[in-house]
Amino acid sequence: MKIALILLGLLAAFWGVTLWKAARHEARAVVQHPPLGRFVTVDGVRLHILQAGTGPDLVLIHGASGNMRDFTLDLVGRLTDRYRVTVVDRPGLGHSDRLDRDGATIFEQADILVRAVAQLGVERPLVLGHSYGGAVALAWATRHSEATAGLILLAAASNPWDTPLSTYYRVLSHPLGQVFAVPVLTAWVPDHVVTDTIASVFAPQPTPPGYVDYIGAGLTLQRRALRENALQRAGILAEVTRMVPDYAALDLPVEILHGDRDTTVWLTIHSEPLSRQIAGANLVVMEGVGHSPHFAEPDIVVAAIDRAAARAGLR
Template structure:
């Protein structure tokens, strides 16, 4: 009995230390990379948004486990020369509030971001989404067709795949994993581990030398962000299975940008199929480019946005 008590005290002490370390890590990440925009409230949910430039409205939606800083590193400052760029932190990531667990998928994210854009005076913006954010942009176009003027999916997840959900997300998206594994990750996984993983995301190109410092890897290791991102990933495939059957309903100008060497979101499965599913869609295939064309092929992405604006009668 005494041994059990000692072990229980040790376990409690370790868990208290874990929670303290996680909180300290989160506070340090938010202090070094604070919110730089404004907050708009939609039905009690606060959405963080940054606004750059002037002109026709362009909403930009970041990818998995990211935040607005991914888009402001290279692409948004260039596009801000031509457009009023509105960058949103997706719900649960960056500094936006999370949605309820049972309503956190791409359909719900698209709905709340469309309403956030409207609250900021943007009724029919062009919408650009990268990777997971591209899936949100597609859901926006399908479910809210009158609330956007053009669509630019970049390296977007768009069609059903057969590979299983990563073990990390299988663990962190279930209640036990969310309660136990997530605090352990937040407390003990160092920022450099996220920085190292960026090499795989950028491959076969190299990550820009100061990208990690701009992006803020610690923001992705907060408990709330880890839980939200895991749930987003766990829900995505089932929602894509339903959504992809409706791409034929999209009638707005659509400019698809995708790298042929993308090992994260396969070019043939997603980009080529999507270009055939949306009537009049134009596909820009970037030969040899990986998953991050908005960093390594900025001019090509900007050209696609300008074409979309021209086709939408905005230029």
């Protein structure tokens, strides 16, 4: 009994230190990488949004585990001379609140983002989505066609795949993992573990200069972000499968860009079928490019945005 009490006391002490370290890590992350924009509240949910530039409206939606800084490091600066660019932190990530504890579906995210940007006067924008954000952009267009001028999809998750959910996301999306594993990661995992993973996302291209310091690995390791991202990743396959039949009804300019060296979201599984599922969609296969076309070939991405704008009659 005495040994059991000692072990229980040690466990309680470890858990107390873990929660303290997790809170400290989160506070440091916010200080080092503060909000870049403003907050918009929809039904009590605060969403972090940055708006810059003048011209036709363009909304940018980032991928899994990330935040708006993935766009503000470089791409936004290439666009603000001729677009009013609105960049969002998706629900639960970056500095945005979670919608609930169940994980926001791509449809729920699209719904609240449409309402959020409308508060800033954005009513019928071009919508660009990268990776997971591409699925949200497609949900935006299929559910809110009246609020979509056109789509630009970068390595977008758009069609069902047959690989299982990774052990990492299975653990973190499980109720016990949400309670116990997440705080341990926030408290004890150093930021460089996230930055080491970043290199694999950009491969075969090198990680862009300054990206690691700018993106804010600590924001990714927030308990809120880890929980929400895991649940979003666990749910996206079923959600995309449900959305596929809606592609045929899309009647708007769609530009699809995908690298042929992408091993995160596969060209042959996603963008090639998508280009056949949406009438008039234009597919650009980017030779030698990995999962981040907007860093590997930003001029090609900007040209695709300009084509979508022209096709939509915005320029």
